[in-house]
Amino acid sequence: MTSATSGASGARRSELETWLDGFVRDPSFLEAYPYYASILAKITPVADPSVQRMAISLYDGRLYLHVNVESFMAEPQFLRGVLLHEVHHVVLGHLTHPKFVDVEEPELMDLAVEMSANEYIEEPLPPAVTCRAYSAVGIRPGQSTRERYEILVEHAKRTGARPRPTQGENGTGTVDDHRFLARGRAAPGGVAQTAILVSRAVNEPRSEHEAGQEQEREQERDTARRFLLAGRTPERIVEELMDTTRMPDEPMDWRSALAMFAARARAPVHTWSRPSRRFPHRVFEVPGRSWSLRSSDIPHLLVAIDTSLSMTKIELEDIARQLVALSERAKVIVAECDAQVSRIYPFAGHIEKVTGRGGTDLRPIFEPEILGAHDIDGVVYFTDGDGPFAPEPPPVPTLWVLTKPSTFACPWGQRARLRASR
Numbered sequence: 001m002t003s004a005t006s007g008a009s010g011a012r013r014s015e016l017e018t019w020l021d022g023f024v025r026d027p028s029f030l031e032a033y034p035y036y037a038s039i040l041a042k043i044t045p046v047a048d049p050s051v052q053r054m055a056i057s058l059y060d061g062r063l064y065l066h067v068n069v070e071s072f073m074a075e076p077q078f079l080r081g082v083l084l085h086e087v088h089h090v091v092l093g094h095l096t097h098p099k100f101v102d103v104e105e106p107e108l109m110d111l112a113v114e115m116s117a118n119e120y121i122e123e124p125l126p127p128a129v130t131c132r133a134y135s136a137v138g139i140r141p142g143q144s145t146r147e148r149y150e151i152l153v154e155h156a157k158r159t160g161a162r163p164r165p166t167q168g169e170n171g172t173g174t175v176d177d178h179r180f181l182a183r184g185r186a187a188p189g190g191v192a193q194t195a196i197l198v199s200r201a202v203n204e205p206r207s208e209h210e211a212g213q214e215q216e217r218e219q220e221r222d223t224a225r226r227f228l229l230a231g232r233t234p235e236r237i238v239e240e241l242m243d244t245t246r247m248p249d250e251p252m253d254w255r256s257a258l259a260m261f262a263a264r265a266r267a268p269v270h271t272w273s274r275p276s277r278r279f280p281h282r283v284f285e286v287p288g289r290s291w292s293l294r295s296s297d298i299p300h301l302l303v304a305i306d307t308s309l310s311m312t313k314i315e316l317e318d319i320a321r322q323l324v325a326l327s328e329r330a331k332v333i334v335a336e337c338d339a340q341v342s343r344i345y346p347f348a349g350h351i352e353k354v355t356g357r358g359g360t361d362l363r364p365i366f367e368p369e370i371l372g373a374h375d376i377d378g379v380v381y382f383t384d385g386d387g388p389f390a391p392e393p394p395p396v397p398t399l400w401v402l403t404k405p406s407t408f409a410c411p412w413g414q415r416a417r418l419r420a421s422r
Helices: 003-024 026-030 034-040 069-074 078-089 106-118 131-137 145-159 190-202 208-222 235-242 256-268 312-328
Strands: 042-049 054-059 062-065 270-273 287-289 300-306 331-337 341-346 378-383 400-402 414-417
Touching: 003 026, 003 042, 003 062, 003 190, 026 034, 034 190, 054 078, 069 078, 078 106, 078 145, 078 190, 106 131, 106 145, 131 145, 131 270, 300 312, 312 331
Parallel strands: 042 062, 300 331, 300 378, 378 400, 400 414
Antiparallel strands: 054 062, 270 287, 331 341
């Protein structure tokens, strides 16, 4: 490729990225689809005239949005709908999950995938397959992609014929190009990567303008579809992807994980001090929601350090060094704990030594008398994860920073890996 050709390609890519960035930041799109906009902002657009309209792909850990620019110049009315369709492919796991790979009937899986990606989209779409078109064979709204596939396969086996759409309904063709969807080549770690993408989209820092409007939007937030993804809550999406309610480990440098965690200090919180707008009659049964903001954007964090014997001296020294970096982004209260909490003190820029060195119990830090004694936005717990944990999550968000690559079975809280700095 010549330098001139390479330069032209780079310029087109830059123009497309600028176009997509401007689109997802458009106030009307942000207002209507905040989670979708956040996900699209993390996908790299590429101009690709070989696709009819659009396609989504995953390569080397990055998501790419293939866009036929000329197609959307000719059909601008379909842009929003097709973008939502592509996000549905991503969050429903169509690109990465093994259960959509190496199936017995690939064509029927494509049909199931397409109708699920089209569901819950109210924006204009090109001629599109819907679940309504196949209601006669047992397809219903709200079913998962895999359920629909199994219904279609069972019908084909029972009748000896491919399922046919209801007369007058579109039953063939796809809104986008499926050539990049995983078929026998699912990316390792792709499901966890998708779950993390969903989690980040929900916990993105909000702008000052959005923060100021949050109280006005509370009633709409409780009921509006705009705070769903493919008709599901983000938590439901993660549960369906991971077959568990536990969020996956963050495959990232822990400093980035802490930055994402600290942003949650600005998130909506549940409160018993006001009734739920959705269930006003269930006072003291269902909490309402309130926007919690400090006078400062600096979060206040309780940083627990596992000082048990299972933690090595090198790990403890590395944690102490990394707290310096964390203290630049947050007000840090340190709690040393092995089988019990031994010391709690404000972080003053260094830790000379720690106390404890006994057994491990991860529960004492979350006792009400500990959490209630400090005005904190969350807990960051440095540990090897080798100890009992509380069965229920605490009333504040928690980030586990794990020092060893062992399995940690706690079903709640975010998690990251501590990579030694030397």
